[in-house]
Amino acid sequence: MKAYQLTAWQQPPEFRDVEVPEPGPGQVLVKVGGAGACHSDLHLMEWPEGTFAWDLPFTLGHENAGWVEVLGAGVKGVEVGEAVAVYGPWGCGRCRACRLSRENFCERAAELRALGGGLGLNGGLAEYLLVPAARLLVPLGDLDPVDAAPLSDAALTPYHAVKRNLHKLAPGTAVVVIGVGGLGHMAVQLLRALSGARVVAVDIDDRRLEHARELGAELVVNSRDGADAAERIRAFTGARRAAFVLDCVGAQPTLDLAVQIVGRNSQLTVVGVGGGVIQLGQLTLPFGCSVCTPLWGTRAELQEVIALAQNGRIHVDAHYFGIAEGPRVLQELREGKIMGRAVLVPDLD
């Protein structure tokens, strides 16, 4: 089968012919339905060698869903043909964090030399994906894997960020989502579904702000020219300012904006890997403001995200392409031309 692989750091990925893997004991072969193109794919291609201790080559694609194709010896509780989302952060499965389903915070991450499929190990930009353990598969029920793939990252990551802070989001508080792309368009919906907070969306692209408004944002602010974005948001929030800012960009201008709009005892969560830095110390932030840079979400949370999608409370606005179109899709993602999420679908090749 053809696989879209990263073969050298700071070089474009390449299509390579690889063997369809055979699942060993405990492993599961998944036929890929869809693999989302995440902005992290662009970051990781730009990283210099040594940023992470990952071996090359590996197949890209860390946001995957599909159908169980072959069960390795001893695998129980999953059926061949079943539709599944693939939980992305593949931990050791045995440390306390992993046993609590928090494989995104596996205590032995440094030993594993990979974060998961598409991030150091072979991912979903191929016809088949080898998943190392059945516990990493979450049943999709009636959801189509082609549509559901982005739930495993674009939705799970903001879900985790929001859920751990729900106690701060009382009705009447204001929350600000910065960057309404793949993650951000899910974040707006998740905040609407889970909290009574009023949602503000910030982006530099008016089309995405229109999208955010359709998804339930009450105020949308274009921060392209910088100057008055903070003022407009503060006029909306009043002196209390934002209870929660979720920065899905993480660049210097967005972090600078975030610091100006968070309130006392608030939460500033940065999921975007844009390279910006926040000065942290007394008097640099409002009193009681917590800052967090989470990674992805837990296995149990992926199940919860899937339940929200099954119940129609959230949906992915996706655009579908064949895997052969991968290079063009990544280029369009880089240029900011992809609205919502692009999903690469082997069956469209």
Ligand code: NAD
């Ligand atoms: P995306 O390209 O789909 O969306 C990015 C959005 O940010 C776009 O709407 C773009 O217009 C907007 N934007 C860009 N620069 C901006 C600026 N200066 N001010 C305001 N808006 C701006 O990207 P995505 O796939 O949603 O990923 C978002 C970020 O989250 C990336 O950095 C990605 O690496 C990161 N990420 C982190 C995790 C995690 O676990 N921490 C998981 C997935 C993705």
Ligand code: ZN
């Ligand atoms: Zn991602």
Ligand code: ZN
């Ligand atoms: Zn672990």
